[in-house]
Amino acid sequence: MSIQTHKGVIGTIVVNAEGIPIRTTLDNSTTVQYAGLLHQLTMKARSTVRDIDPQNDLTFLRIRSKKHEIMVAPDKEYLLIVIQNPSE
């Protein structure tokens, strides 16, 4: 996964449609936590977007926190989660 080699990227997780992590670069407990929480949030975000306009769909979700940024790229069946710390 070439994304992992970018500057500041802490971890990458690939999650399937049910929220089960498939491939990860972090440790197991962190992965499971991130996968579960972000899967739910992505579903919520996607349903929000589609409620407002049914023709629309979620393409990218970015959560910026004090310490780092979590980026979620959703798809029909999978979810790619990238955690980056840009201030390094």
Add this chain to the structure above:
Amino acid sequence: NKKKNKKELERIDKSHPDHIFPLVLTSATQELFGCRADEDVTGDDPYRLLKKEDIIQDMKTRAAISDFSPIKQDYPEDEILLVFDRDFTYGQSFYLVLTVDAKESMLRSPAEVDGEEEEEGESEDLSEIMVQKTPEPQAWVSLGSEREIEDESLMDTRPKLCYKVSRLRRETGAPLHFSDYSTECVECSPYQDSSFSTRRMERASGVQAVPVTSSSSSQTVWKHKRNMWTQYQPRVLDEEEKENILLSKNLKNFLNSVTLRVEVAIQQNIIMNMFVDDWRDLAEEVPVLGGKANTQLKKYQSFTDLNHSKNKTISYINWHPAVSGVIAVAVRERLSYEERIDSSTKLLLNPALILFWSFSDPINPQLMLECPDDVFCFEFCPSDPNIIAGGCMNGQVVLWDISAHMERLQGARLFEDEVTDTPVVRYCAVSGIENGHKAPVTDIQWLPDTFEVSLELISSSVPVKTVCVMFWDLRAPRVVSQSQIDRKQKTEEKILDNPHGVPNTFKHLNLTWKPLIRVQTHIHTHTHTHKQTQTFLDGEIVYTDWKLEKDNESGRLFSPKPTHCFRVHDGLVNTVLRSPFFKDIILSVGLWNFAIWKEGVTNGPILQSPYSQKNCTLGFWSLTRPAVFFIGKEDGNLEIWDLLEKTHEPSQTHTITTAPITCIKPWVISVKQQLLAVSEHLGTLHILEVPRRLLHPSSKELNVSMYFEKEVERLIYFEKRQEMRAKEKREMDAEEQRRKMVGDSFTLDGYTYTVV
């Protein structure tokens, strides 16, 4: 009949829609068509489909008396709907439905409930197309309800009459006359008026339908309390499934499509650090703009002891590392060498002292340490602040132990009422004169535990033209060097008794103290931790490494020769000091100028100050700001140099006294307060408060290292240029030579040859 029918038609037409045609069917017609009232057709089953053929037949046969004669319209279908109108909604007992659509809708509406689901499936598309429209407002059709409202409401039939009654103006304020009026008095006695006791039988009141609410609560009984817990585990896929998914094409496509977006986002973050708070960064500059109070050194306190430091000069200052607010000064005589010899007897009677001052008592020193001779320099032991080591004028190294007086120093404030004499502490160990230095000890440094021997001192002295650096070992003698000790003990004669109750801490060293290593070199004044940088009497700076090396031939240990030697200062170098922030930046102060060096850079000093008019006596780095250092001058001025501001002149100059400054030492009390102790040649110790601007480094101040790097590069560049220049010069000279030769020509055999 026709007329009557017409009238009926007209009457009927008014109150029914066009597609309904009310009819009266005689019993004969009813029997004929099988729609007898209440027999064939009932309220529940009012619909009958009649064949058009039959109706036309009937009309033909019975002509005028046919009940269907009034119908003049043509009907497209074969069957016409006859509805039994039980309630006479349209005025007659039957009515005909004249249009196909109406018939359809009528037939369908009662069956709606049953056939709804079936129809739904078919008409789903229709419902999708049908967009719900908000009903459009239509004009209000009066149906007679407003009359009731008008009857009930109250309205004025005529405008209200208004009367104003007032007394005659001339009677206002006039005196009142009361008189009896008994004759025409009308009695008003109470009587029962029956009109008030009538019972209302009927009353009109408004009613509103409101749901009845009541709140109530119930509680379940929780009889058996039980601890319950659930344990869960995240769902995980097997390895096989994971492998399958990973290899699937779907995943590949997904990753391909998603990667671009994610990379864009990552790069955006890398390009601009979005966690930068610009507002907060801006605020850092603000304190610098403070007024004069922020930038000047403020006078805090000054100490002078009339008894002990009159006519004397302070040679060294040191803050007590453990107790805040206590400072120790070494006081020595201000006499030149000849004068010393002259008044040597007098000096013997007045022992030299180190005074301890505390901020709470500016007049009396807290503690006095007695020294065998004037102390040039002294240091607190970093691991145990009760131990103080000092170097004397006669070359001896002295040790004091002040643990007994620690409470006095610490609790100095409590004893303000008691006027006790200042205790005098005698030294507890002193080096033997034969083994010590031959000249005044100019500097003492405690070594950290990086060497094999612990608790060492380095002392260094500057006899004329030679320099001696000695390592002293403070531990109890080991078994290995037993033989040495034995020998020493034999020659030991003068063992000082312990008068004055001096602690026995270092008794084993008393007078037997022999330095571990002695290095004799032609240089010195100041030393510091192991990588030594030494300074020349004449201004050269030498860099050596203190690691002992074994000489392969003789097996003896000796220290290596100095590695580098520079001549930068023209006079006596009095300070060599490392920066507390950068381990490899060294400040050296000479007589006329100062220089900053970087370890490892052998080309020269990174920064060399311009020559000043007055002699510099001392230099010291600031403890809190990496780019600031203080230079003390011969005329009593204290210069504050800020490398980030200006490098060609000091950023500030303060006049402290008129006498030359002998020592500067800063001390950080808290984050907000920093004190600078400055001692002068006349024997007064000034304590100044460092302004706020010099307390806090700005965030970019560590960039001063970048400045040093730049300077290093500059030096390297200069050297390279010099080399290049030299090379060019050589080339040019060679060129000249050749050209000269080229111009030569000689003749041979009648031919003229020219050298090319």
